[in-house]
Amino acid sequence: MNKEELSEKLNDFFQVIFEKELIDEILEVGTYKMVKENELLIDIDEKFDKIPLLLTGAIKISREDKNGDEIVLYFLERGDTCTVSFGNGLGLTKSKIRGVAEKDSELILLPISKLDEWMVKYESWRTFVIDSYNIRINEMFEAIDTLAFMNMEDRIFKYLRDKVKILRDPMLSTTHQEIATDLHTSRVVVSRLLKHLENEGKIRLYRNRIEVLDY
DNA sequence: ACATTAAGTGATT
DNA sequence: AATCACTTAATGT
Numbered sequence: 001m002n003k004e005e006l007s008e009k010l011n012d013f014f015q016v017i018f019e020k021e022l023i024d025e026i027l028e029v030g031t032y033k034m035v036k037e038n039e040l041l042i043d044i045d046e047k048f049d050k051i052p053l054l055l056t057g058a059i060k061i062s063r064e065d066k067n068g069d070e071i072v073l074y075f076l077e078r079g080d081t082c083t084v085s086f087g088n089g090l091g092l093t094k095s096k097i098r099g100v101a102e103k104d105s106e107l108i109l110l111p112i113s114k115l116d117e118w119m120v121k122y123e124s125w126r127t128f129v130i131d132s133y134n135i136r137i138n139e140m141f142e143a144i145d146t147l148a149f150m151n152m153e154d155r156i157f158k159y160l161r162d163k164v165k166i167l168r169d170p171m172l173s174t175t176h177q178e179i180a181t182d183l184h185t186s187r188v189v190v191s192r193l194l195k196h197l198e199n200e201g202k203i204r205l206y207r208n209r210i211e212v213l214d215y
Numbered sequence: 216a217c218a219t220t221a222a223g224t225g226a227t228t
Numbered sequence: 229a230a231t232c233a234c235t236t237a238a239t240g241t
Contacts, residue, residue: 175220176221177220177222191224205222207237208239
């Protein structure tokens with residue numbers, strides 16, 4: 001991808017936020033990266049010394065315990081960044097989350113050293129970082145609430161609606177098993193509750209596909 | 216036609 | 229809500 005295309009993409013999603021000088025700097029020091037659906041971007045305990053800016057696509061963020069049991073926390077969308085990677089000035093601590101591309105995605109990787117530099121230099125960058133933190137922490141609260149207070153059927157339905165919103169398509173390509181893994185439950189439970197949601201007219205079930213009608 | 220994988224279901228805890 | 233045990237349906241070779 002050449003500079004012009006990259007510049008165009010950056011402007012598409014960050015123009016309103018970043019001033020021209022900052023965009024120029026991003027173009028200068030950033031590297032473009034394309035990831036395919038289901039590609040692992042960052043795994044738990046890996047070091048990530050770059051700041052990712054998501055241009056297009058979506059990234060699924062999950063946690064895992066020592067037994068390998070996994071649970072999805074939230075999704076990153078275009079224009080988002082991973083605030084977890086801001087955590088430490090030098091990017092030396094290990095990642096506590098896993099990021100997998102939910103669909104083909106494009107991102108720009110920035111050297112973490114620029115974080116401090118731009119914080120003093122650009123008002124828009126400061127705002128962007130603080131906003132990102134806010135958005136992320138609110139997503140986290142939402143994830144906690146969902147886990148703590150919602151029953152499995154509501155969690156499944158919320159999960160489906162979130163996916164529709166993020167992928168911008170009410171026809172989801174997924175299996176009951178994948179949902180079970182993401183929500184950390186069993187496939188049998190997912191199948192039952194999905195059937196119930198279908199009977200309520202909220203979704204329609206097919207093999208390897210789920211159509212969300214009420215979103 | 217057969218094997219494999221996804222999905223549906225009753226019964227039990 | 230989880231698990232078992234089994235059935236049925238769809239898809240690949």
